[in-house]
Amino acid sequence: MRNKRIVVKVGSSSLTEQNGTLSEKKTEAIVRQISQLRQLGIEVILVSSGAVAAGMERLGLTPGCVTIPEKQAAAAVGQGALIDTYQKYFQQQGMSVGQLLLTRLDLEDRKRFIHIRNTLETLIKKEVIPIVNENDTVAVDEIRVGDNDTLSSLVAIVAEANLLIMLTDIDGLYTEDPRKDPRAKKIDEVHAITPELEKIAGDRGSIVGTGGMRTKLIAAKIAVRSGMEVVIASSNEPEILRKILQGKKAGTHFFPQSRLPSKKSWLAFSTRAEGKIIIDQGAKEALVRRHGSLLLGGIIDVSGTFLEGAIVEISDPFGYMIGKGMTSFSSSDLHLLLERRAWDSGHEKIHEVVHRDMMVIMEEEENVL
Numbered sequence: 543m544r545n546k547r548i549v550v551k552v553g554s555s556s557l558t559e560q561n562g563t564l565s566e567k568k569t570e571a572i573v574r575q576i577s578q579l580r581q582l583g584i585e586v587i588l589v590s591s592g593a594v595a596a597g598m599e600r601l602g603l604t605p606g607c608v609t610i611p612e613k614q615a616a617a618a619v620g621q622g623a624l625i626d627t628y629q630k631y632f633q634q635q636g637m638s639v640g641q642l643l644l645t646r647l648d649l650e651d652r653k654r655f656i657h658i659r660n661t662l663e664t665l666i667k668k669e670v671i672p673i674v675n676e677n678d679t680v681a682v683d684e685i686r687v688g689d690n691d692t693l694s695s696l697v698a699i700v701a702e703a704n705l706l707i708m709l710t711d712i713d714g715l716y717t718e719d720p721r722k723d724p725r726a727k728k729i730d731e732v733h734a735i736t737p738e739l740e741k742i743a744g745d746r747g748s749i750v751g752t753g754g755m756r757t758k759l760i761a762a763k764i765a766v767r768s769g770m771e772v773v774i775a776s777s778n779e780p781e782i783l784r785k786i787l788q789g790k791k792a793g794t795h796f797f798p799q800s801r802l803p804s805k806k807s808w809l810a811f812s813t814r815a816e817g818k819i820i821i822d823q824g825a826k827e828a829l830v831r832r833h834g835s836l837l838l839g840g841i842i843d844v845s846g847t848f849l850e851g852a853i854v855e856i857s858d859p860f861g862y863m864i865g866k867g868m869t870s871f872s873s874s875d876l877h878l879l880l881e882r883r884a885w886d887s888g889h890e891k892i893h894e895v896v897h898r899d900m901m902v903i904m905e906e907e908e909n910v911l
């Protein structure tokens with residue numbers, strides 16, 4: 543068992559019956575598998591969907607034809623029921639659970655991010671299984687992560703996990719959605735998530751699912767770039783978690799790419815830019831090739847309104863995004879400094895606008911959020 547800390551994401555389809563109702567049997571099977579890993583010393587964080595499905599059943603709503611407030615009400619009712627079910631079965635295994643309900647706001651704010659990390663560490667130390675879900679009841683589009691696949695990869699970054707397992711109703715990524723093309727073949731290993739691969743990942747497979755393979759691939763991309771291994775596998779396969787941890791062939795295995803330091807992973811994937819700084823070719827070279835800081839001298843223009851400490855997009859004059867970083871100056875100060883630079887060139891060198899440690903250079907196609 544190589545991986546010490548793992549995030550297991552379980553989709554709604556893996557926790558519900560065909561008609562969309564919460565399945566005690568399936569939940570119990572997941573709990574039993576996680577408990578076995580815990581006994582082997584593996585630290586497990588569970589990201590579980592299923593709240594909306596569980597609440598629909600209790601509110602007498604039909605999946606697929608509900609309003610947003612009805613869905614949020616379903617999540618409010620269902621989250622309690624979901625945790626209750628987990629609590630019941632984990633307790634039978636001598637373990638307890640702790641619930642974390644998050645929105646994107648919690649992950650993009652550095653202080654909250656650190657608080658989440660500390661809470662997770664404490665729960666794990668106390669041998670409690672953290673169970674994470676999106677706080678669907680309060681989340682509106684602007685503050686939503688939107689799907690639990692992406693959420694699980696962001697949680698894996700917070701937790702500094704080295705493996706992310708997404709359990710779903712299919713045994714991996716296929717060359718095409720097998721519902722559409724029965725001749726589709728399973729892909730066993732992925733060493734690079736290319737745009738071609740992204741094209742074959744389609745939408746959800748059931749009335750209760752959210753993003754299908756599309757969001758699983760987004761999550762995989764975030765995780766592998768943050769240095770993690772990722773496996774997409776079927777929750778229906780017995781002992782699947784143990785198999786994966788033993789390094790046996792299972793599901794689709796994604797291999798890690800260059801490991802971004804944790805803070806840079808946070809910058810790249812958890813934060814949203816509040817404005818944009820456009821830089822010239824010389825500055826681009828300095829950032830991309832020499833990993834330097836962004837100085838005032840290389841800035842062509844600034845757009846958006848932001849305060850000092852905000853996250854901004856850094857792009858070239860053609861609008862191509864080069865990276866993201868935390869700015870040391872507000873947009874109004876930057877405009878002032880740019881004006882001043884026009885008549886006093888001595889000023890420009892001393893102003894470091896984005897420090898190299900607070901900047902991440904994105905690889906092609908990496909702007910996934």
Ligand SMILES: Nc1ncnc2c1ncn2[C@@H]1O[C@H](COP(=O)(O)OP(=O)(O)O)[C@@H](O)[C@H]1O
Binds near residue numbers: 552556716744746752
């Ligand atoms: N290329 C693909 N390979 C495998 N499954 C795919 C592909 N494209 C789309 N899918 C669909 O993705 C579904 C799994 O995603 P989803 O329904 O969101 O499940 P979950 O609730 O577990 O997140 C599968 O049932 C399958 O129909």
Ligand SMILES: N[C@@H](CCC(=O)OP(=O)(O)O)C(=O)O
Binds near residue numbers: 592675
């Ligand atoms: N937060 C939602 C699940 C959202 C989601 O991504 O669902 P799924 O595609 O089944 O993993 C819930 O608990 O119902």
